[in-house]
Structures are given as C-alpha cells and as structure tokens.
Amino acid sequence: MFLPTAPSPPNPLQVLYTTAMIDPTLLGRITSSAKIFGGKPVIRDLRISVEMILGLLAQGVPMTELLDDYPGLEPADIQACLAYAHAVIAHDSIDNIKVG
DSSP: OOOOOOOOOOOHHHHHHHHTSSOHHHHTTEEOOTTSGGGOOEETTSSOBHHHHHHHHHTTOOHHHHHHHSTTOOHHHHHHHHHHHHHHHTTOOGGGOOOO
C-alpha cells in the first residue's frame, strides 16, 4: 500500500547550490554521516563539527588561532562553515529562534 509522506524540508546545501550564491565545491567540504557525531555536519570527515567552529568564531576566536589549533583545518573549511550557516538561516525566520 502506498502512503503519501510529507515533503522533507529543503537541504540547506542544495538551497545554496541552486541559488548560486556559494561555489558548490566550497560546501562540498561539509559532510554528514550518521556514524560521526550523530549526523551533525562536520568538516571533510575530520570530526571537527561545523557547530564547534561557528561557536568558537562567535566567541571571538580568530581564524588564525583556529588554524593553529586544528592542523588539518584549512581557511576554506572555515569559509565553508560560514556558508553552511548562511544556508541554514537563509530560509528561516527570526521568530523561530529562541533567545534567552
């Protein structure tokens, strides 16, 4: 028996690919696997989460310090984290974000 399913939300990476705002090769640096951090987005399967990098940037940690602290990390990886964050919030509303 065929049961209709609700459409899944758009993939943030696909949204950026189709809007041509960001080079798809840049976002290709962000990966996700259920076996790594429960499927959270990570950088090039390095087990460095996008969430952690964004959190450190938000705390004011300079990019140069991140690159020194995580030798496998490249400047384009940090740029990819920012592009991914943009993709996620580009189709969200401030009303959906709970602060305080």
